[in-house]
Amino acid sequence: MPSRIARAYETRLKQGLLTRDPAQVGAVAALSRLEIDLGKRRLFGGAPQVTGVYLWGPPGRGKSILMDLFFADAPEPRKTRAHFHAFMARVHDLIRQWREGDRASRQRVFGTHRGDDPIEPVAALIASEARLLCFDELQVSDIADAMILGRLFDALFQKKVVVCITSNRAPDQLYRDGINRPLFTPFIDRIVEHCQVVALAGARDWRLDRMKASRVWFNGEDGARRTGFEQLWADLRGGMPECPAHLAVLGRDVVIARTAGGLARATFDQLCEAPLGPQDYLAIAERFHTLFIEDIPLLGPDRRQAARRFVTLIDALYEARTRLVAIAVGAPEQIYPAGDGAFEFERTVSRLNEMSSVSWLDQARPRE
Missing domain, CATH: 3.40.50 (Rossmann fold)
Known part of the structure; x- marks a missing residue:
């Protein structure tokens, strides 16, 4: 039986809302696999670890539209879709709240107040809100983001958070020529380890x-x-x-x-x-x-x-x-x-x- 995203994609093709593009076939297949895996449940021990999807290619090839179709019917009730800039703005705000907060305010926002490192409580809060995180247009140009991402996503993946990402760049091209890039490369390693990387590089924009x-x-x-x-x-x-x-x-x-x-x-x-x-x-x-x-x-x-x-x-x-x-x-x-x-x-x-x-x-x- 076709996945929900595959059916939604075919429906929009028939309605003339999309035009068939052979370059999108692999992306639909990867998102279908992710949809099926998200629906699986272990008999004991809760949800299994699921490999996400990192969908990259030039602008205008339909990455965001395909993610929208996937997100709409993804069989995971705890899910969040956001532009990557908006997500990182919230992360920085949560880090600020942890660092500036007293015991009571930390407890109110994060459910805990212990420790000096904000990454773990921030990751725990995000993971409590969503098992599936869908990010559109991931790009890294800010050194503050670059320094945070590796440790943050280490913590998120340990909590079995699943990511679906679109970007214009392949993972190994992220933050290219950025300041202190070696400190960022662990994030690239985690993305490759925890995501199926799919190129969507059709000729048409x-x-x-x-x-x-x-x-x-x-x-x-x-x-x-x-x-x-x-x-x-x-x-x-x-x-x-x-x-x-x-x-x-x-x-x-x-x-x-x-x-x-x-x-x-x-x-x-x-x-x-x-x-x-x-x-x-x-x-x-x-x-x-x-x-x-x-x-x-x-x-x-x-x-x-x-x-x-x-x-x-x-x-x-x-x-x-x-x-x-x-x-x-x-x-x-x-x-x-x-x-x-x-x-x-x-x-x-x-x-x-x-x-x-x-x-x-x-x-x-x-x-x-």
């Missing part, structure tokens, strides 16, 4: 194909622009849950409320009326491969500061080769035709038109 088949600059007063914008967001998100992302910028916490993996979505006012600067925009551009901006208005001279911030934002996206999807009242040429900096804004108009072209989408490189 389905996310790019979807964007090229659509508009990415939606303007006008009719309701169709909103419908098209929302449909593209839904298609690219592919069922991934939305969650806030926290970006540490110069000691500040910059929050993007709506994100899904490498996708981010915010209004013009949230990005350009808020007191954000170049470093904030650079962090957004580096963190996300695609940014959706809602409700770009027509700006007059009285909103020159917002216009300047918009210029800085578009420069950051352009230099990082980040894809842009926008919904605006008018065409790029109409956004800021007069006022301080209007002449300089013409370069932004040129860049917006270029970023809406198929050639730009072909050249843009999503973040990992």
Whole structure:
């Protein structure tokens, strides 16, 4: 009998929601095996140790969609799905709570108060919440994450936690050229030991194909622009849950409320009326491969500061080769035709038109 994920995959192919890709066959088989293994129970001694799945390949090959299908029907009631950045942000927060907490607060959060090392109580808390952890877009660029991961996952695997991971990099390429990388390699060894590593390297980037088949600059007063914008967001998100992302910028916490993996979505006012600067925009551009901006208005001279911030934002996206999807009242040429900096804004108009072209989408490189 086919697994639940195999049936769900075939159903979406028949509905036209997915297009058959031979490169995905091996991934579906691996996730089917994991689904079956998760459903097994030892007669005595509880659940057996289960080998997870590490699914890697270039952006846009369907890794996240396949994980969504698997997670939805995985036969494990204690399961969690999160973007890897969100998971690590919580880990760092739990470590902080342990280190700063007194006996009572430690006991309340972790159920224990003993010891100086936070890794064991943090791992125990995570394992108590979920036997299955599904991580999307695992990447390691931060030395603080690199130093924690090996010991944390040692503890999680000892507690029989099972992981399902997607990444753009093979395990041995994680944190490549990073500071003190030898201290990180035990994490790679644990992943290879506890996961079936599957490459999903098909020739087609389905996310790019979807964007090229659509508009990415939606303007006008009719309701169709909103419908098209929302449909593209839904298609690219592919069922991934939305969650806030926290970006540490110069000691500040910059929050993007709506994100899904490498996708981010915010209004013009949230990005350009808020007191954000170049470093904030650079962090957004580096963190996300695609940014959706809602409700770009027509700006007059009285909103020159917002216009300047918009210029800085578009420069950051352009230099990082980040894809842009926008919904605006008018065409790029109409956004800021007069006022301080209007002449300089013409370069932004040129860049917006270029970023809406198929050639730009072909050249843009999503973040990992």
